[in-house]
Amino acid sequence: MKTYRFLLAGLGNIGRNFLEIVCDKEVMLRERYGVQLICVAVTDSSGSVLNTDGIDMRAVVAAKKHKQPITELPGGIAGMDAVAALAASAVDVVFDSTPVDLKTGGIGLELTRNALVAGKHLVTANKGPLALAFQELAALSDLTDLSKPGLRFSGAVGGAMPTINVGRSDLAAAHIRRIEAVLNGTTQMILEMMANGSGYDEAIREAIDAGIAETDPSLDVEGWDAANKLVILANAVLRQATTLADVSVTGINKLRADEVRAVRMLGERMSLLATAEWVEDHYKLTVAPTALPESHPFARLAGQAMAIRYETDIYGTQTLITHEEGPVGSAAAMLRDFLDIVRNN
Amino acid sequence: MKTYRFLLAGLGNIGRNFLEIVCDKEVMLRERYGVQLICVAVTDSSGSVLNTDGIDMRAVVAAKKHKQPITELPGGIAGMDAVAALAASAVDVVFDSTPVDLKTGGIGLELTRNALVAGKHLVTANKGPLALAFQELAALSDLTDLSKPGLRFSGAVGGAMPTINVGRSDLAAAHIRRIEAVLNGTTQMILEMMANGSGYDEAIREAIDAGIAETDPSLDVEGWDAANKLVILANAVLRQATTLADVSVTGINKLRADEVRAVRMLGERMSLLATAEWVEDHYKLTVAPTALPESHPFARLAGQAMAIRYETDIYGTQTLITHEEGPVGSAAAMLRDFLDIVRNN
Numbered sequence: 001m002k003t004y005r006f007l008l009a010g011l012g013n014i015g016r017n018f019l020e021i022v023c024d025k026e027v028m029l030r031e032r033y034g035v036q037l038i039c040v041a042v043t044d045s046s047g048s049v050l051n052t053d054g055i056d057m058r059a060v061v062a063a064k065k066h067k068q069p070i071t072e073l074p075g076g077i078a079g080m081d082a083v084a085a086l087a088a089s090a091v092d093v094v095f096d097s098t099p100v101d102l103k104t105g106g107i108g109l110e111l112t113r114n115a116l117v118a119g120k121h122l123v124t125a126n127k128g129p130l131a132l133a134f135q136e137l138a139a140l141s142d143l144t145d146l147s148k149p150g151l152r153f154s155g156a157v158g159g160a161m162p163t164i165n166v167g168r169s170d171l172a173a174a175h176i177r178r179i180e181a182v183l184n185g186t187t188q189m190i191l192e193m194m195a196n197g198s199g200y201d202e203a204i205r206e207a208i209d210a211g212i213a214e215t216d217p218s219l220d221v222e223g224w225d226a227a228n229k230l231v232i233l234a235n236a237v238l239r240q241a242t243t244l245a246d247v248s249v250t251g252i253n254k255l256r257a258d259e260v261r262a263v264r265m266l267g268e269r270m271s272l273l274a275t276a277e278w279v280e281d282h283y284k285l286t287v288a289p290t291a292l293p294e295s296h297p298f299a300r301l302a303g304q305a306m307a308i309r310y311e312t313d314i315y316g317t318q319t320l321i322t323h324e325e326g327p328v329g330s331a332a333a334m335l336r337d338f339l340d341i342v343r344n345n
Numbered sequence: 346m347k348t349y350r351f352l353l354a355g356l357g358n359i360g361r362n363f364l365e366i367v368c369d370k371e372v373m374l375r376e377r378y379g380v381q382l383i384c385v386a387v388t389d390s391s392g393s394v395l396n397t398d399g400i401d402m403r404a405v406v407a408a409k410k411h412k413q414p415i416t417e418l419p420g421g422i423a424g425m426d427a428v429a430a431l432a433a434s435a436v437d438v439v440f441d442s443t444p445v446d447l448k449t450g451g452i453g454l455e456l457t458r459n460a461l462v463a464g465k466h467l468v469t470a471n472k473g474p475l476a477l478a479f480q481e482l483a484a485l486s487d488l489t490d491l492s493k494p495g496l497r498f499s500g501a502v503g504g505a506m507p508t509i510n511v512g513r514s515d516l517a518a519a520h521i522r523r524i525e526a527v528l529n530g531t532t533q534m535i536l537e538m539m540a541n542g543s544g545y546d547e548a549i550r551e552a553i554d555a556g557i558a559e560t561d562p563s564l565d566v567e568g569w570d571a572a573n574k575l576v577i578l579a580n581a582v583l584r585q586a587t588t589l590a591d592v593s594v595t596g597i598n599k600l601r602a603d604e605v606r607a608v609r610m611l612g613e614r615m616s617l618l619a620t621a622e623w624v625e626d627h628y629k630l631t632v633a634p635t636a637l638p639e640s641h642p643f644a645r646l647a648g649q650a651m652a653i654r655y656e657t658d659i660y661g662t663q664t665l666i667t668h669e670e671g672p673v674g675s676a677a678a679m680l681r682d683f684l685d686i687v688r689n690n
Contacts, residue, residue: 021659025518032584033518146688154515160660162507162515169688170499170507172681173370173378239377297666300645314366314677315505316669321642324661332659336517343491343514344689 001034002342007041007091009082009111010098011064014125014155017331018095019057025335035342041089044070048085051075082111086118093341095334096124102219102228105132116140116149123337125155125330131228131244134235142344143236150341153236155333157229158183158306161322167237167310174312176238179276183229185304186213186220187252187272194260195270200253212304222251223272223287230274230285238276238283250288263291269299346379347687352386352436354427354456355443356409359470359500362676363440364402370680380687386434389415393430396420427456431463438686440679441469447564447573450477461485461494468682470500470675476573476589479580487689488581495686498581500678502574503528503651506667512582512655519657521583524621528574530649531558531565532597532617539602540609557649567596568617568632575619575630583621583628595633608636614644
């Protein structure tokens, strides 16, 4: 039995679900994988809870559900952020589910950097640090040197869909000729509502009311969420050093509802498609609304489903489709990433 | 740079393609993965070629293409089989692409057993040994004890489709509630021809003429190929000790063409579906022709495409679809399996 002490940063939907999964799967983790996870630090925007003997994870979840400050729990320290909590804790692995900040990387970037430099494994569901600083973080981790700490992020690009793992491992040694992907479930829902007769503003409002879109949906509808996921894919799977400036981005916010309906009348489906295409000596990266013909494998995706399709030289064409509701899949992805690190160390 | 000496048993379509891929990817294997593969033994039904300094892999491929006995190549030994070649060679890893024998396991089973007992990693594209002796082979390998040699077989269930890896790694710690899979491309083609108006015998003949079906198509049409793949999935992914006797098997050979066409007229699609369903405390395993409603994700699979769908507790529903022609995908799967062993050792 191997014991791993962990810090979890961020107690939003993903972080809370992660703690619940770790509790629910305790027996299976021990019996099937021979590991035990002990939570010694959790943090949110209010502060941290530290306990070297192990924090009661169910109590943390209950506090968040009842909107009680976690800093009132035993070991709570108001105002201590994740970076300070890392410095104050003896941990083996750090889980980052802090809020996504695509401009600066937020506390997640500093936490990720510090954890890896300190020799701690880092598992993240947070796109921000990876989209902004992939090459720097990869250089600090086992992605470039197997003797360095593990860095895993499969939940950051498509939730539970094994987008990254299939691209890096199952298509090992392939030349990937083309990627097509639907990586943003919110725009899928909004476009579906528009195809069914809603106006753009009406569809947005419905999506916000249903809890599918953020109150400020601009990251989704302007294409930045999908573009940042494509940046991570390009770096991690296509091995092309890439930043957001390398992606041509068009959102769905300039589409008129009658355009979307006209496409539907032709039997086609409008989707916000992320594409990587090998052209001569590099990948051309694009995010744009695209009318998919009825025969396209993504033309009939249900609801908020996401999908990716890899065209390769030696593995044919491999397509993945995920149907998942809410943040459980992304939380579970952090657990599989941890188990992959265990397997490799 | 790590150097791995290998024995390749079986020089049919998969084995030949594997040698070609290893040659074509030599630079990438060195630069991206830091490994070099040296072929020190190959075998087919005529005998073996042994050379501790490395066999000219292109010459082996050329000999097979021109139907020249490999035993006439330098180092050739007529009549030496794969098991004897293993005993006579100093290798790190064995690749098995010997012919599938679902009754006895054939030479592949003896080779796999001997390789693992001798501490050699074993990568196979051969369903036979796994379907017949999964638990025994797993006990000899890193599937049960990480200090034992690696056993990988991702090409044995669905070619390049990462069926096994996604089930074991990407869905780690999940409870899988249900698997649905189309694992036999030949019956997909035959059923499609029947739906389009061919009689059963006519469809079989066309499939044989097109090189899609074997001259004796009984393993495919009677459902045994799909059933044996389901046995491997049940053992490897569902972790239920399973043999063929545990699977309820119905082939497509008792379907009438008018039944298949009637299903098509309703907008549905007849497929030979493999299913695993959690019932109380175990998985119920079935292979049977099934009319898939138009809304089913497998109702519109093209040509010989294969697919699998995992319904889980924490990863939502994950669907994989593969489009691949010929044996290249299965050959490539042996390479990714090897690289996975490298990564874990």
